[in-house]
Amino acid sequence: MKTIARVLLILTLGAAPAWAVLGEYESSVSLDRESMRGEDRVISAQGYKLHQITSPTGAVVTEYVSPEGKVFGVSWRAPVIPNLEQLLGSYITPVRQAAQAQTRRRGGPFIVRASDLVFVSGGHMRGFRGSAYVPSLLPKNVSAEVVR
Amino acid sequence: MRLQRHSVVPLARLLAVLGGLIFVASCGSSSSSTNTTPPPPTTNNSVDLAVNLGPTGDYVNGLFVSVEVCEPGSTTNCTTVPNVLVDTGQSGLRLLSGAVSGLSLPAVTDSSGNDVQECIGFISLAYIWGPVVQADIHLSGETASSASIHIISETPQYPVPSSCIPTGPVGTPEDYNTVSALGANGFLGVENFAQDCGSSCAAASNGIPQYFSCPSGNCQITSVPATATKGQVWNPVALFPQDSNGVLISLPQVAAGGAATSAGSLIFGIATQSNNALGSAQIYAVDDQAFFTTTYNGTQYSGFVDSGSNAYYFLDSGTLGGLDCAAPNTGWYCPAATDSFTVTNTGTNGTSGSVTFTIENADSLFLNTSFAAFNDLGGDSGNSPSTDFFDFGVPFFYNRNVFVGIGGQTVTGVTNAPNGFWAY
Numbered sequence: 358m359k360t361i362a363r364v365l366l367i368l369t370l371g372a373a374p375a376w377a378v379l380g381e382y383e384s385s386v387s388l389d390r391e392s393m394r395g396e397d398r399v400i401s402a403q404g405y406k407l408h409q410i411t412s413p414t415g416a417v418v419t420e421y422v423s424p425e426g427k428v429f430g431v432s433w434r435a436p437v438i439p440n441l442e443q444l445l446g447s448y449i450t451p452v453r454q455a456a457q458a459q460t461r462r463r464g465g466p467f468i469v470r471a472s473d474l475v476f477v478s479g480g481h482m483r484g485f486r487g488s489a490y491v492p493s494l495l496p497k498n499v500s501a502e503v504v505r
Numbered sequence: 506m507r508l509q510r511h512s513v514v515p516l517a518r519l520l521a522v523l524g525g526l527i528f529v530a531s532c533g534s535s536s537s538s539t540n541t542t543p544p545p546p547t548t549n550n551s552v553d554l555a556v557n558l559g560p561t562g563d564y565v566n567g568l569f570v571s572v573e574v575c576e577p578g579s580t581t582n583c584t585t586v587p588n589v590l591v592d593t594g595q596s597g598l599r600l601l602s603g604a605v606s607g608l609s610l611p612a613v614t615d616s617s618g619n620d621v622q623e624c625i626g627f628i629s630l631a632y633i634w635g636p637v638v639q640a641d642i643h644l645s646g647e648t649a650s651s652a653s654i655h656i657i658s659e660t661p662q663y664p665v666p667s668s669c670i671p672t673g674p675v676g677t678p679e680d681y682n683t684v685s686a687l688g689a690n691g692f693l694g695v696e697n698f699a700q701d702c703g704s705s706c707a708a709a710s711n712g713i714p715q716y717f718s719c720p721s722g723n724c725q726i727t728s729v730p731a732t733a734t735k736g737q738v739w740n741p742v743a744l745f746p747q748d749s750n751g752v753l754i755s756l757p758q759v760a761a762g763g764a765a766t767s768a769g770s771l772i773f774g775i776a777t778q779s780n781n782a783l784g785s786a787q788i789y790a791v792d793d794q795a796f797f798t799t800t801y802n803g804t805q806y807s808g809f810v811d812s813g814s815n816a817y818y819f820l821d822s823g824t825l826g827g828l829d830c831a832a833p834n835t836g837w838y839c840p841a842a843t844d845s846f847t848v849t850n851t852g853t854n855g856t857s858g859s860v861t862f863t864i865e866n867a868d869s870l871f872l873n874t875s876f877a878a879f880n881d882l883g884g885d886s887g888n889s890p891s892t893d894f895f896d897f898g899v900p901f902f903y904n905r906n907v908f909v910g911i912g913g914q915t916v917t918g919v920t921n922a923p924n925g926f927w928a929y
Contacts, residue, residue: 394712414705414713415793436705436794437713438626442671449671456630457678460833461565461871463688464594464813465896466886467629468821468836477892478628479818481594481811483698484794485628488892505891 379445380491383426386410389418392443404499405429418444421504423496430490430504436483445489448474452489475501549646550748550774550781554756556767556878556899560588564688565877566815566899568754570771572598572693573643576608577651583643584608590689591754591771592813593909597701597738598642599625599655600691601684602635610638613653613735615727619718622663623655623738625701626670626714631681633657634665637716639734642741644693647773649744651734655701657682657691666724668714692813695752695771697795697912697925699743700731707731743911748774750914751925753781754812758904759880761843761863763870767878767903775908775928776917783918786908786929789852790922797927799895800849807894808850810907810927814898816882817862819846821893829885830868837867838883848895854921862900880904905929 378385386408390397395412408420416435423429433439442449451471459467466479478487490504555569568591575583586604612620613636621637635658642649659682661675673679681687694701705713709728716737718727730736733744743749756769772781789797791809799808801820822829822838830839838844844864851857864883870876880903887893901907910916912925919926 392712394710412711414711434794436702437715438628438670440668440670440714441630442667453630453671453673453679459629459836461563461815462836462884463564463567463815464592464811465628465816465818465884465898466894468885468888470888475888477887479886479894479896480628480807481795481809481813482596482625482694482696482701483703484796484809486807486894487628502889502891 378420378428378443379431379448379489380494381428381446383408383422383428386420386422386428389420389443392440393418402503404496405503421490423494425496427494429494429496430488430501432488432504433485435485438478438485438487445476448476448489448491452476547778548747550778551770551772552645554591554754554769554771556756557765558875558877559688560684560690561688564815566879566882567688567877568812568899568902569689570644570693572600574598574600574605574608574654575641575643576610577639577641579641582608586690588690589693590687590691590813592692592694592811593696593754594809594811594813595625595692595694595701596696596698596740597655597694598652598691598741599633599657599694599738601657601682601687602659603684604690605640605656608640610640610654610656613637613639613729615718615729617718617720617727619720619727621727621729622717622719622724623715624665624669624717625655627681630671631679631686632665632669633681633687634661634669635682636662637729637738642744644741644773647742647745647748649739649741652741652744653734653736653738655738657687659683663719663722663724666714666717668726670714693741695740695742695909697791697909698740699911699913700737700739702729702737703731706737740911742773743914745773748777748781749911750777750916751775751908751910754902754907754909756902756905759878761865761881763873763876763879765876765878775910783908783928784906786906787856787858788854788910788919788922788926788928789850789856789858790854790926791924792853793924795924797853798851800851801846801895804890808897809895810897810901810909812899812902814896816879816884816898817864817900818884818886818896818898819893821885821887821889823888824890824893830866834867834871836884838864838885839866839868840864841866843881852922852926853924854926860897860901878903
């Protein structure tokens with residue numbers, strides 16, 4: 358079992374552009390920690406755990422991990438929007454598509470409800486807030502409301 | 506240097522009362538000192554604000570001003586750029602390259618002598634990208650001399666770095682470096698921050714993907730100090746020799762159902778002249794990321810005021826019992842009848858006060874495509890209470906005097922607001 362997981366991890370990391378995290382295995386979190394030059398604090402919660410990465414510049418990125426070891430959600434509170442391609446991995450595609458479909462909304466928050474992704478991003482320069490989660494990866498008995 | 510200015514405030518106010526711009530050479534000091542230096546002449550500190558559909562003819566609730574920029578030190582090599590969006594959600598002057606193409610503006614360089622480039626990523630994945638240059642900025646009688654400003658390159662010299670949020674190359678929908686995408690000729694950012702990045706960008710080792718330099722064409726994050734000149738892009742107001750502690754945005758009421766246009770004033774300084782007194786406005790201090798707290802139905806949310814947001818963006822359709830409009834106006838609110846909301850804003854200084862606003866059906870409002878001003882336009886801010894917040898956009902500004910206090914500056918009568926404040 359462990360071996361399979363490891364093989365899968367290597368395959369995934371090999372195939373994706375280095376930084377994929379949402380929907381990937383927990384080990385990919387360390388790549389975010391490195392890129393943020395941050396401290397990683399692991400916190401256990403009922404039915405899941407989270408990695409809270411705090412950078413010296415005041416950015417906080419939280420990654421929510423299921424008992425199966427997959428990242429089912431990410432959130433951020435940061436002076437600069439984190440690198441979403443890195444954080445969302447392949448889930449960046451529906452976000453990109455939705456960005457092109459906005460009507461008359463200007464300068465406000467950006468919300469995407471795709472088939473298997475909920476993405477929210479808002480705030481202002483030097484104060485950004487956002488999150489994303491994959492409904493199908495939510496652990497049993499864990500509400501999406503924990504991703505905040 | 507700001508403290509010195511602070512000490513002349515009562516005189517400036519007195520002068521203004523005595524007759525605005527008239528020379529009051531013989532005005533005696535009201536204090537007991539006998540040899541005070543002559544008071545400075547009262548500066549014209551107000552520019553016209555216009556709400557209209559903007560240069561692309563489809564901008565709803567955009568606040569536009571004209572900005573004059575000159576080559577540093579020149580009074581003749583200047584150009585006036587119209588339709589610049591006033592944005593209290595960012596700091597700095599950013600202009601499309603085409604709007605200043607007649608000027609020769611010197612580059613800001615990093616410590617290695619390489620030209621500094623800047624990338625600003627927007628929430629919607631869009632970005633603007635181009636060089637940081639120096640210019641004199643003139644707004645009414647106010648001048649920011651040799652200010653660092655951001656040029657939004659319509660034809661970029663270097664490809665945008667991939668580290669600047671997910672970006673598509675030139676010509677993709679994420680490329681906002683055109684008037685048609687921006688809906689404006691640029692931004693006049695007058696947020697609570699004096700600089701657009703601060704200490705984080707002063708050291709490239711922090712890895713903030715905002716300031717770059719491109720020796721041999723390969724753009725890398727570079728260190729740019731937060732200094733007033735030859736450094737980061739500043740909120741121009743913070744660079745004025747006077748009236749530098751913030752702005753006042755004043756707009757009249759808009760009728761229910763909207764209006765074709767609206768007009769008001771962007772006034773520089775807070776409690777520095779007769780036209781920018783705080784009066785009965787309450788001070789809501791913000792945290793280090795410029796948020797206060799908004800409470801609705803007993804739940805606390807992050808709140809902020811943003812003239813760069815063109816509506817009240819708050820809560821979400823599910824929480825509000827299905828207020829979402831049908832396509833294509835998904836994300837806007839479409840109540841069957843006018844809906845009223847009351848929330849409480851609380852500053853970090855403990856000030857608390859309620860705000861009531863109304864939301865009308867966006868489908869109905871948008872039927873009149875010649876209207877640009879709506880005081881009752883709303884849309885969602887998140888997907889559920891855990892991700893929702895309150896973004897008080899342009900509708901909040903109608904029928905109000907809204908003050909934006911810049912962090913680190915002194916304002917007479919304001920305490921406990923080290924990161925700046927909102928007052929209304």
